[in-house]
Amino acid sequence: MKQILLTNDDGFDAVGLKALIKALSPIAKLTVVAPAKNKSACGHSLTLDRPLRMQNVKDDFYKIDDGSPTDCMFISIHNLFKEGYKPDLVISGINIGANMGEDITYSGTAAAAMEAVLHKIPAIAISQVCKDRCQDIKNGWDFALAKDIIVKLAKKILNSKFPLEERKFLNVNIPPISIEECKGIKITKAGYREYGNDTSRHLNPRGEEYYWIGLHPLIWKSSENKDCDFEAVKANYVSITPIKLDMTSYEDINSLKEWINS
Template identity: 80%
Template sequence: MKHILLTNDDGFDAVGLKALIEALKPIAKITVVAPAKNKSACGHSLTLERPLRMVCVEDDFYKIDDGSPTDCIFISVSNLFKDGFKPDLVISGINIGANMGEDITYSGTASAAMEAVIHGIPAIAISQVCNDMCQDVKTDWDFALAKEVIVELASRILSNNFPLDERKFLNVNIPPIKAIESKGIKVTKAGFREYGNDTHRHLNPRGEEYYWIGLHPLIWKPSVNKDCDFEAIKANYVSITPIMLDMTSYNDIKAIESWLTK
């Protein structure tokens, strides 16, 4: 039987992870290694300044105390999977909230997929876009559309049909609608996210200043061909974006070489 390693950045007890397990158990052996607490927006961080404990919650299910999603993949690949054996697929999610545009660089969900492909393992990051600060998803969302999509994608990959070259992964975003309302799947590019500065300044009881970063609304710069992830979600399509880890701006290499000779 094929073997899928699951993680997330919302914590080992998150509803999205539970939905992911339910969806994938019928098609593969499942191992879960997830952070012990919410690590949203931690990016591709690896913990180096302290030891980490991997705690067994139940069979094939572990949490890592104060570990990042990247830690979860890094530690599990080298310790739970030995003698050259690797999982057939890594899936990170189902994240509560969007991971589109430049948010991908902040995302712990996407970063776990990044770490997987660094180790030569096919990977998917999947996120459930939501409204009203995600309260609807945290309480009574059924994740039916996300489950349907991830089973289809995972089944294709487990049939030795991963469509990407090395160090590339699939970033999937699910619109905040019921499955019956979906218009299908669109392959998209990452959009141009526009950010505000939702930072709140406060004083603690001792008069010391502190700051709390808030949530930014999903605002983006329209793309010429209406083919970015934000626009697909707005139109009630599932967005699938192929992401590469090589961030080199190849078109600018000659320009920089010329600039250095002036």
């Protein structure tokens, strides 16, 4: 039976992870390794300054104290599988909230997929875009569309092959709609995210100041062909973006050579 390794950045008890387990358990053997607490926006961070403890929650389900999604991948790949064996697929999610545009660089969800492909394991990061992040979850969001899409993608990969080369992964964003409302899937590019200043300054009871970073609204620069992840989701399509880890700006190499030699 094929093996899928699951993780997320919302924590081991997150509703999105539970939905992912429920959707995928009929089609593969699952191993789950997730952070013990929420690690949203931790990026591709690896813990090097303290030991990490992996605790068994139940059969094939583990949490790592204060570990990042990257820690979860690195430790589990090298310690939970027999030498010479790796999972057939890594899936990270279902994240609560979008991971589109440059937010991919902040995302712990995407980072887990990055770590997996560094170890030559096919990977998918999947995120549920929310109209109202808190209210959607309180109202019992069923992740029906996300579960439907991830099962289809996982089956396609497990029964054939991963569509990308090494060190590339699929970044999937699900619009906040029902299966019936979905217009289909669009293959997209990462959009151009606009950022504001969503920080709040406060004073604690001792008069010491502290800052709290909030959630930026989903604002983006329109792409010429309306082919980015933001626009696909807005139009009620599932967005699938191929992401590569090589961030070299190849188009600037020659001009930079000229600049440095001038």
